[in-house]
Amino acid sequence: MRRIARSRNLLLGSALALFVWGGTEAAPALEKAQPSPAAAPADSGFRQFLQTAWPLAQAKGVRRATFDAAFEGMEPDPAAPSAASPQAEFDKPLKSYLTDAASPQRISRGGDVLTKWKADLAQIEERFGVPGEIVVAAYGVETDFGRAMGGKDIVRSLASLAYRRQDRALFLDELIAALVILDKGDVDRAKMRGSWAGAMGGPQFMPSAYLKYALSYDGSGPPDIWDRPQDILASIAHFLRQSGWRPGLPWGMEVVLPAGFDFSSLHRGFPAFAALGVVSADGRPLPAAGEATLFLPSGAAGPAFLLSENYWVLKAYNNSDSYALSLALLGNRILGRPGLQGRWPAGEIAMSRAQKSEIQTLLRTAGFYRGDIDGRFGQASRDAIHAFQVSARIDPADGFGSPDVLKKLKEQAAAPPGR
Known part of the structure; x- marks a missing residue:
């Protein structure tokens, strides 16, 4: 990508x-x-x-x-x-x-x-x-x-x-x-x-x-x-x-996905997301141009964000989604915009570094992932998880690494050839 x-x-x-x-x-x-x-x-x-x-x-x-x-x-x-x-x-x-x-x-x-x-x-x-x-x-x-x-x-x-x-x-x-x-x-x-x-x-x-x-x-x-x-x-x-910041382009924004949203791709232009019924959580219009990535840090059940190219520039400061998203949302709050609108899923199970590494290893073996096995989920890992979900017809294909994704990857790896 x-x-x-x-x-x-x-x-x-x-x-x-x-x-x-x-x-x-x-x-x-x-x-x-x-x-x-x-x-x-x-x-x-x-x-x-x-x-x-x-x-x-x-x-x-x-x-x-x-x-x-x-x-x-x-x-x-x-x-x-x-x-x-x-x-x-x-x-x-x-x-x-x-x-x-x-x-x-x-x-x-x-x-x-x-x-x-x-x-x-x-x-x-x-x-x-x-x-x-x-x-x-x-x-x-x-x-x-x-x-x-x-x-x-x-x-x-x-x-x-x-x-x-x-x-x-x-x-x-x-x-x-x-x-x-x-x-x-x-x-x-x-x-x-x-x-x-x-x-x-x-x-x-x-x-x-x-x-x-x-x-x-x-x-x-x-x-x-x-x-x-x-x-x-x-x-x-x-x-x-x-580092590449584009003037006039927001880092992204929290968004609300419509019922029945099409998860076939996490990467589209802002206008394409708008055409699918995606709206910002605070009522601002989506940018009229530019590429965007859908980021669901807790899966489809949690808050959703559309990220612009400028979001990746924030990661030039520190290559961590937690860091970059926190910085971006802190900027929103400093400016007086509302806080997070989406709710974090109750009872979400945090994946360990070892479990994340296992997911990456299984994805690599299955041909979906070519990055490092480091137990850190960045966009390359999320894209690989999404590709596996689409291939396995898992709905929603939200790119979120969960215990259920790990289980299904193990099942696929253990299945006899041809099945």
């Missing part, structure tokens, strides 16, 4: 440059791990490892004095993990994740931010085409509007991760990018703080993303994504626009 490939390209390009591991509710695996200090004692090879980074830093134009000063007296941070841990965006039920990410307190604070910086956000939207409520919502989900930016020394955090996770070149690359920032004099070392995973400031940019996307709102100096809200908001908008 074209839109899926495009989203994946965003992740490999923008999101790997950004790799926002900071956030409060939306932090990926390493950000959530909290090992005890005793689990990671200082290693005598740390200093030697740091010196191997010098040729890389030198190649990027970093001065030796900057390099030496950055690592003087440094020991590895014992809190930095050597492995990943469970990821809330994929393991926590979307309903619970959404409740936390778009809490009444966050909606209220987001409204205050939207009002306080209304004029600046209007100029930012005019420049980048990203609506103010989306920018503010990203700020809220990432750092609770600056309340949770992290207090770790970014250079030490990245040096520790680069040393302990030498299988992940990302950390060493980000460490070099942090040294480039210091060498340019964009920010004092004492101010360059954030999560221990390396994400910095209000947008929770990794150092490479700071170099690529961070902006000074008025051009008066280096971008200050720690203390200057206008720079934070402009930088978030710049990142989203560079």
Whole structure:
């Protein structure tokens, strides 16, 4: 599918440059791990490892004095993990994740931010085409509007991760990018703080993303994504626009499906969905043009959403439907639109990572799925489930991975050939 490939390209390009591991509710695996200090004692090879980074830093134009000063007296941070841990965006039920990410307190604070910086956000939207409520919502989900930016020394955090996770070149690359920032004099070392995973400031940019996307709102100096809200908001908008945001197109909307809806395809143009009787839950008209994807996070019995191309851009910030949908719905609430209209099904059984992996494996064996076996249901998995449901004449073919789908896949796999 074209839109899926495009989203994946965003992740490999923008999101790997950004790799926002900071956030409060939306932090990926390493950000959530909290090992005890005793689990990671200082290693005598740390200093030697740091010196191997010098040729890389030198190649990027970093001065030796900057390099030496950055690592003087440094020991590895014992809190930095050597492995990943469970990821809330994929393991926590979307309903619970959404409740936390778009809490009444966050909606209220987001409204205050939207009002306080209304004029600046209007100029930012005019420049980048990203609506103010989306920018503010990203700020809220990432750092609770600056309340949770992290207090770790970014250079030490990245040096520790680069040393302990030498299988992940990302950390060493980000460490070099942090040294480039210091060498340019964009920010004092004492101010360059954030999560221990390396994400910095209000947008929770990794150092490479700071170099690529961070902006000074008025051009008066280096971008200050720690203390200057206008720079934070402009930088978030710049990142989203560079990741492919289409001005004038909503991220999508909650919708109501008519009785007897045709589930033969989850992908149609907005006008085609409208012709089938799909209407928005809050009374707004569906976009007059553009491609859309029907997303049923709890199956046909739960809330329904039509997602535009801009939804996949939000996933460039964090490749999780829980994250992207929570950010989008938080933006709606900040703007004053009504909350979720659909009801979550009572007694829904949450699928474990192992069960999801089993579904993916069975779908792959049956020829419906060609993605990774990772126990994380994204659009590729939903499309494969939908294709299986259509093939097996399961109604509704809603693309929802459930215990019933797993059961039917097992039955099909165990059936004698030809049946």
